[in-house]
Amino acid sequence: MLVVQVDERIGPAGDPKRNLMHLHENLLGHTPLRPEQIHAMRVESPDPEMAAAQYAQIIAELAGSPSVLDLVHLGLGADGHTASLVPGDPVLEIAEADVALTGTYQGRRRMTLTYPILNRARRVLWLVTGAEKAAMLHRLQHGDLSIPAGRVRRDTSLIFADSAAAARLHVRNLSGILLMARRQHEQSAT
Numbered sequence: 001m002l003v004v005q006v007d008e009r010i011g012p013a014g015d016p017k018r019n020l021m022h023l024h025e026n027l028l029g030h031t032p033l034r035p036e037q038i039h040a041m042r043v044e045s046p047d048p049e050m051a052a053a054q055y056a057q058i059i060a061e062l063a064g065s066p067s068v069l070d071l072v073h074l075g076l077g078a079d080g081h082t083a084s085l086v087p088g089d090p091v092l093e094i095a096e097a098d099v100a101l102t103g104t105y106q107g108r109r110r111m112t113l114t115y116p117i118l119n120r121a122r123r124v125l126w127l128v129t130g131a132e133k134a135a136m137l138h139r140l141q142h143g144d145l146s147i148p149a150g151r152v153r154r155d156t157s158l159i160f161a162d163s164a165a166a167a168r169l170h171v172r173n174l175s176g177i178l179l180m181a182r183r184q185h186e187q188s189a190t
Contacts, residue, residue, distance in 0.1 A: 001037060002062055003028070006072060007084035007112040008041040010048055010101075017108070018043070041099075041111045048101050052111050056099040059117070067098055072113075072121040076140060076165075078132040080147025081105075084112035092148060115151055124157040131164040138168040 008019050015021070020040050028038060039058055045051035059067045074082045084102045085092055091102045091112060098117035102110045118124065128137050136147060141159070144150040161169075 001033065003033065003038045004059055004062065004069070005039070005041045006074065007110055008043045009108045009110050010043045011108065013044050043111050048109070048111065052097075052099045052101050055111065056097060059098060066120060067117055069117065069121045070123065072118055072124050074118075074124060074126050074149070074152065076126060076128045076133050076136055076149050078130075078136060080136045080139065080144075080149050082126075082149040082152060083118070084110035085115070085148040085151075087148060092151070119153045121153075121156060124152060126157060126159040126161075128159060128161040128165040130162070131167060133165045134168045137161055137165050141169060 003023075005019065005023070009015070009017055011018055039055075039062065041055050042051045056067075059069075063069055076082055077086075079087055081087065084105065086102065086105045089102050089105065091100050091114065094100045094114045095116060098114055100112060100114050102112055126140075128140075136149065137159070139147050140149050143154055
């Protein structure tokens with residue numbers, strides 16, 4: 001198994017705001033993966049454009065050209081973003097590169113995988129939690145192309161959502177969605 005990053009904030013190594021720090025704390029630090037199995041985005045580089053091109057080359061060496069990832073794990077933001085594909089950013093229109101740099105979002109530029117590589121993935125696994133994401137999850141499930149997350153292929157997607165995030169979904173529309181903590185929600189309602 002090899003791990004590549006979907007997106008990362010531009011910043012120095014060890015920056016507590018970096019996704020890599022959270023990835024190590026919450027996942028990688030609890031697995032038998034060796035350091036050489038983890039391919040971090042080199043966002044501390046003085047030349048982020050070159051670093052993005054080099055990261056795309058690393059992925060191509062690992063996953064072929066065009067690169068096809070077996071599994072991509074995505075989250076969903078309350079504004080409809082996923083990875084670092086945020087509303088209004090020019091990176092949304094990139095069609096010829098698998099890795100690119102964004103404009104400033106929440107005070108930081110980021111490196112992100114783009115739609116071409118995300119949409120070639122064999123499987124996309126979404127993890128969506130929190131009531132503030134309920135409206136966007138509803139829009140994602142219905143293929144709303146006006147939100148960045150809605151432009152990720154749905155036919156290869158599986159969504160895990162907690163009951164708070166899934167509050168606006170109707171049971172008949174739950175194809176491809178697994179509700180987490182359903183029992184806990186039902187118990188708190190009684």
